[in-house]
Amino acid sequence: MTTTTCRSCGAPVIWVEMKSGRRMPCNAVPKKMIAIDQFNGRLGFMVSVYESHFSTCPNAKEHRQRGKNGNGGD
Numbered sequence: 001m002t003t004t005t006c007r008s009c010g011a012p013v014i015w016v017e018m019k020s021g022r023r024m025p026c027n028a029v030p031k032k033m034i035a036i037d038q039f040n041g042r043l044g045f046m047v048s049v050y051e052s053h054f055s056t057c058p059n060a061k062e063h064r065q066r067g068k069n070g071n072g073g074d
Ligand SMILES: [Zn+2]
Pocket: 006, 007, 008, 009, 010, 011, 053, 057, 058, 059
């Protein structure tokens, strides 16, 4: 897993490939959450989940506007 930084806010992110084949930036620092066993509804266990960076990035709007916005320069 390679950590990179978000181009718009500078937060550390990792890129995850979804089953759909789409790549998705997630926050590099996972959240600890409790998952509940689906068969035994009282049995919980700790899992680390990676949250989509789109939901936490303060500049998420910029991510959506692909195209002219990004690779300017030169
Ligand atoms: Zn960001």
